[in-house]
Amino acid sequence: MGMMPSLLFDLVRKMNERPFSDPEAERVRRSLSREAALVELDASGRLTLPVNLMKASGLEPRSKIVVVGMFDRFQIWNQEDYHAVSEEDDDAYPEAIKLF
DSSP states (O other): OEEOHHHHHHHHHHHHHSOTTOHHHHHHHHHHHTTOOOOOBOTTSOBOOOHHHHHHTTOOTTOOEEEEEETTEEEEEEHHHHHHHHHHHHHHHHHHGGGO
């Protein structure tokens, strides 16, 4: 699960420029927002994820999670899945960094 504020705001701006009468734009709006949810922090500053997003991300109630900051976004991972992918990332890093 991730959030990319600058890209999201740009996409929303572009979508708002398209008329609601445009069937293709409406199709894209529905597809992109299907799993979206507005979440708020509780009085203790905690974020509660909706059940549908938890299921889509492989999280269970009381799961141990890892929140990964990624420049302009963040990801929420199941702790075990994150550790597994981190090992793959570490192995692939020397070649991946060459892309930049």
